[in-house]
Amino acid sequence: MGKQIIGLTINGKRVEKAVEPRTLLVHFLREDCHLTGTHIGCETSHCGACTVDLDGQSVKSCTHLAIQCDGSEVLTVEGLAKGPLLHAVQEGFYKEHGLQCGFCTPGMLMRSYRFLQENPNPSEEEVRAGIGGNLCRCTGYQNIVKAVLHAAATLQQPTEKVAA
Numbered sequence: 684m685g686k687q688i689i690g691l692t693i694n695g696k697r698v699e700k701a702v703e704p705r706t707l708l709v710h711f712l713r714e715d716c717h718l719t720g721t722h723i724g725c726e727t728s729h730c731g732a733c734t735v736d737l738d739g740q741s742v743k744s745c746t747h748l749a750i751q752c753d754g755s756e757v758l759t760v761e762g763l764a765k766g767p768l769l770h771a772v773q774e775g776f777y778k779e780h781g782l783q784c785g786f787c788t789p790g791m792l793m794r795s796y797r798f799l800q801e802n803p804n805p806s807e808e809e810v811r812a813g814i815g816g817n818l819c820r821c822t823g824y825q826n827i828v829k830a831v832l833h834a835a836a837t838l839q840q841p842t843e844k845v846a847a
Contacts (some may be wrong), residue, residue, distance in 0.1 A: 684704055686701035686702055686703055686704075687701065687702060687704060687750055688700070688701050689701075689702055689749060689750055689752070689753040690753060690754065691752055691753065691754070691755050691756070691757055692755070692756045692757070693712070693716060693718070693756075693757045693758075693759065693762070694718075694757070694758060694759060694761055694762030695762065698716060700715050700716070702715065702749045702750060704748070704750055705748065706748065706749045706750070707726075707744065707745055707746075707747065707748060707749065708735070708737075708742075708744040708745075708747040708748065708749050708751075708752055708757075709721055709723055709726075709733045709744035709745045710723075710749075711749035712735070712744060712757070712759060715749075718759050718761050720759055720760035720761045720789045721733050721734075721735055721744055721759050721760065721789055721790075722786060722787075722789055722790065723745065724745075724786070724787075724790075725745075726745045727745070728743045728745060728746045729818065730787070730790070730817070730818045731743060731787065731790040731791070731794060731816050731817030731818060732786060732787055732789065732790040732817075733745045733790060734789075734790035734791075734793040734794045734816075734817060735757055735758065735759050735760075735793055736757065736758035736759075736793055736796065736797055737752060737755055737756070737757055738755050738756055739756075739797075739800075740797065741793065741794050741797040741798070741816075743790075743816075758793070758796075759789075759793070760789040760792050760793055763792060763793075763796060770792075770796065770834075771799075771833075771834040771837040771838045772792050772795045772796050772799065772830070772831070772834040773792060774833075774834070774837065775795075775829075775830035775831060775832075775833035775834035775837065776788065776791070776792060776827070776830040778830070778833055779826050779829040779830040779833050780826045780830075781822070781826045781827045781829070781830030781831075782821075782822065782826075782827075783821035783822050784820075784821050786820075787817060787818060787819045787820070787821075790817050791814060791817050791819065791827060794813070794814050794816070794817050795813075795814060795830070795831045795834060798810070798813035798814060798831070799831070799834060799835055799838060801813075803835060803838060803839065804835060804839065805831070805832070805835055807828055807832065810828045810831045810832060810835075811824070811828060813831075814827065814828075814831065
């Protein structure tokens with residue numbers, strides 16, 4: 684079977700491209716759309732480095748075929764900031780030192796973004812459960828949890844310096 688044309692809205696922009704039917708969403712984003720913020724980790728859905736927002740849900744893009752996403756809306760880490768303004772989760776990770784090597788960070792940011800849409804005022808335990816499907820080998824999670832809680836507080840009282 685040859686390539687198929689699919690159309691998606693990625694980070695607010697309409698994209699139409701031809702893809703092989705077996706192309707994973709993570710490869711489509713990185714190779715066809717040149718959005719390399721979404722990382723390829725385990726390719727088995729265990730690590731969460733490839734997490735993106737798909738039609739309002741966190742998904743691991745290594746488990747979705749691009750053609751399955753035809754007509755969908757995708758938000759990647761590149762779409763979080765609004766121009767020069769960081770999104771609250773990005774600012775939280777920056778201010779609370781929520782990263783070390785940075786490999787898991789795009790997936791953590793995207794899961795944190797969606798988690799805070801689902802639970803805007805979480806407890807520490809709820810944050811830990813909410814990001815539980817995303818692994819980090821460096822940080823021990825404490826600063827990641829602090830970063831998500833910082834973002835939650837920021838989103839409760841948005842400022843002009845941070846994109847909501």
